[in-house]
Amino acid sequence: MTVEIVSIGTELLMGQTVDTHAATLGQLFPEFGIVHRHRQTVGDNKGRILDALRLALSRSDWVITIGGLGPTEDDLTRECVAEALDLPLHLHPDVEAALRQRFAQRKAPWTDSQARQALFPQDAALLENLNGTAPGFAVRKGEQGIISLPGPRNEFVPMVEGPLREFLGGLRTGEVFVSRTLRVAGMGESLAEERIRDLLHLANPSVAPYAQPGEVQLRITARAESTEEARALIAPVESEVRRRLGEAVFGADSDTLEQTVLELLRRRGLTLAVAESCTGGGLAYRLTSVPGSSEVFLGGVVSYANEVKVGVLGVEADVLTREGAVSELVARQMAQGVRRLTGADIGVGITGIAGPGGGSPEKPVGLVYVGFSGPLEESVEELRLSGSRETIRLRSISAALDLIRRNVGGAA
Incomplete structure (x- = not known):
């Protein structure tokens, strides 16, 4: 069975909203043996939505639309689906009654436009919306069909994980x-x-x-x-x-470097602290994004200025003068300093040139040093990275996490 995604919304075309929903569906399809070959994005325009649906139906068994199910004039999905399949729209009295009751409970004013959310193509199967007012729906005509899902993430995700999974399970055929x-x-x-x-x-x-x-x-x-x-x-x-x-x-699969590092530290009974310059706290952010990280991660210092490297971390001023802030010895002393400052078992220091300026022939943009100070060993890794400022920062953080992983994983 082949499927095509049609994402609907002018905000998607203008780059105001990033379409992560299509990626969520793409990851789901293989589980049901669904082949996903095409994807379209179209604005809130009836003619262009119809063109997109008809093109999708010309080359795919099923089409999944995302967005355009609300009560406003630019929510055009339901009428376009009905027209593309040459089916009439019918008002679903139970859905309208539930909508009216919901508005009454919230003491919100009812307008005739809200009733649009109770219109569905003939013989459509409804997909329950636990977090919103607009149900999704699936409608079949012959060997083809269209499934329509809401755009808001808090409505889309539960519908995918619940009603959509159940519906796709009934369509599953072959491999x-x-x-x-x-x-x-x-x-x-x-x-x-x-x-x-x-x-x-x-x-x-x-x-x-x-x-x-x-x-x-x-x-x-x-x-x-x-x-x-x-x-x-x-x-x-x-x-x-x-x-x-x-x-x-x-x-x-979903394992991350930060999860792996924190679990290794937890198993070894070790604590960690970090000192960062060019990564600006990014390493600490990655670590603290993992629930339970406080068991082993004690804290971090963003020592962007040399005065902080000296005054807080204890980096020797003459080392900074002689070697420069981006050097092997400064990375080592940053790691030692944050370890000493926090009482952690392991300290890590990162210093480098993320760019786009600040480089020289001797020390080009992308030169980064990662220092490691632990109870049994100390080391410094030199990196020569390329890419944008953000890419260099991200790669530096990953390299620091991997250095911790290898040193801690290899410890007795």
């Missing part, structure tokens, strides 16, 4: 697709590909690399008659990838 994503750090995409080059030519399961700032993801996808059979196809390939890449594989 299912299952994916497993291995997450790699401390190894570039080129080297990772070189080590698994022959595996990239496999057909079922397939292996595909995706580079992210500071990380490489390897997605293994299998198709089979059942989820269990697909997982059985993935297992030996995953084992082989892990064998070839070794400790560079830090997790799978």
Whole structure:
């Protein structure tokens, strides 16, 4: 079964809203054996919405629309779906009654425009909206059909996880697709590909690399008659990838570097503090975004100015004068200083040039030092990074997390 997504809303075309809903659906489809080949985005214009729906129906079995189900004049999805399928719109009395009751309970004024949310194409199946006033719906005509979902995220996500999953389960036919994503750090995409080059030519399961700032993801996808059979196809390939890449594989699927690091620290009974310059608190942010991080993460210092490096962290002034703020010795002393200041078992210091200015032939933009100070060892890693200011910062943070992971994971 093939499906096409049509995202509706002028705000999407203008870049005022980023369409994350289509990505959510794209990740869901393989579970139901659905092939997703096309995606369109269209503004709030009836003629263009109809054109998009008719094009989608000309090349896909099912179409899923997102947005345009509200009560306003520019919420055009329901009438466009009905017209594209040549079906009449009918007022659903139960939905209208529920809407009126909801407005009365909230003591909100009822307007005739609200009743638009109770209009549905003939024979449409309703998809319950737990967090909003506009139900979604699915309507079939012959071998094809259209599913319409609301745009607001707090309405869209529960509808996808509940009613949509149930509806798609009833449509499931043939093969299912299952994916497993291995997450790699401390190894570039080129080297990772070189080590698994022959595996990239496999057909079922397939292996595909995706580079992210500071990380490489390897997605293994299998198709089979059942989820269990697909997982059985993935297992030996995953084992082989892990064998070839070794400790560079830090997790799978939704695992993150920060989660992995914090869990390692927790298991080892170690605490951590960080001192940051060019990353501006980004490392501390990544760590504290994980629930429960306070068990092992004590805190951080953003030492952007040299005065803070000296006065708070205890970096030696003559070292700054002689070596410069971006140097191996300063990174080491930043790590030592924040460890001493907080009483943490491990201290990490990051100093570098994120750009776009500030570089020189001797110390170019992208030069970053990450210092590590622990109970058993101290080290400094030099990075030569490229990309935008934000990319350099993100890659520096990931490198720092990976340095902690490797040092803590390798400890006795």
